[in-house]
Amino acid sequence: MQHPKNFGTHEIHIDELIERNKDVDPFLIRKWEKIFTYSFDRNASHEIEWSDFYVCLRKIREIYGAESKQMGYARKTLEALWEGLQRLADSDGDELVTIEEWIGVLKKVDQKKREVPKWFSDYKQFMFKLFNVSEDGHLDINEYGIIYSNP
Ligand SMILES: [Ca+2]
Ligand SMILES: [Ca+2]
Numbered sequence: 001m002q003h004p005k006n007f008g009t010h011e012i013h014i015d016e017l018i019e020r021n022k023d024v025d026p027f028l029i030r031k032w033e034k035i036f037t038y039s040f041d042r043n044a045s046h047e048i049e050w051s052d053f054y055v056c057l058r059k060i061r062e063i064y065g066a067e068s069k070q071m072g073y074a075r076k077t078l079e080a081l082w083e084g085l086q087r088l089a090d091s092d093g094d095e096l097v098t099i100e101e102w103i104g105v106l107k108k109v110d111q112k113k114r115e116v117p118k119w120f121s122d123y124k125q126f127m128f129k130l131f132n133v134s135e136d137g138h139l140d141i142n143e144y145g146i147i148y149s150n151p
Contacts, residue, residue: 004095008045012037012099020100024107032106036099047096048085053078077126084119 014033018026040048042055057071057078064070089097089105 003051004049006094006096007047007049010046010096010098012046017099017103021103021107024103028106029103032103033099036102047098048089048102049096050082053082074126081119081123081126084122088119 012033014030017033018024018029021029036048037044040052042052045051057074060074061071085097086093086095089101091101091104
């Protein structure tokens with residue numbers, strides 16, 4: 001799999017991010033950075049790119065099989081999610097979403113209505129559907145662990 005040109009060149013310096021975003025509560029910056037790093041940046045490249053979603057897809061293939069319904073659904077949904085995220089966050093169009101671009105998006109959303117972007121809820125809903133969570137809406141931690149364990 002080909003990586004975008006600047007893949008892996010964006011290190012995250014949390015103090016600098018806080019310094020550069022003085023209009024945002026440092027607590028929020030730290031929180032957003034954690035979401036970025038632990039929920040999305042699956043290959044620890046310090047950017048979000050298609051490979052991060054692909055890691056997830058590969059995991060699903062391992063669990064359910066390449067021809068499974070889950071796999072078909074996951075592929076379609078993850079591709080759409082990645083395209084959505086690019087449109088939303090990748091302001092310089094280099095196929096990498098950096099932490100700066102990420103914070104830029106969340107900043108806008110958070111200040112307007114303190115509501116998560118539609119993209120976020122779509123992603124969460126996707127994970128819910130895929131892993132068949134219990135009806136109270138809480139993700140089964142064991143099922144969640146499968147996908148979020150190390151590749
Ligand atoms: Ca990444
Ligand atoms: Ca970018």
